[in-house]
Amino acid sequence: MALPRQRDWGLSRGDVAIFFRKRKPPFESAVHWVFAEDIDASYQELKSLDANIVDPLEKKPWGLRQFTVQDLDGNLFYFHHE
Numbered sequence: 001m002a003l004p005r006q007r008d009w010g011l012s013r014g015d016v017a018i019f020f021r022k023r024k025p026p027f028e029s030a031v032h033w034v035f036a037e038d039i040d041a042s043y044q045e046l047k048s049l050d051a052n053i054v055d056p057l058e059k060k061p062w063g064l065r066q067f068t069v070q071d072l073d074g075n076l077f078y079f080h081h082e
Contacts, residue, residue, distance in 0.1 A: 011045060031075070032076070032078070033080065036079045066080040067079050
């Protein structure tokens, strides 16, 4: 799976929007934590966009429901909900 191939794109849920941009190396990847009010809808939306979901939606031992997406630059986005 991969994120959409456009250079710039984004998605929104409620009052929050996230925008993505493809960059050229060299760069350092980053880690982002994103609270998702409706974690199931967020997961299904990203899955329908063929996002690179590197860790599927599941309840983690620390109590959060969480999934992880990696973008084309290697940045990790941890989507979570309590």
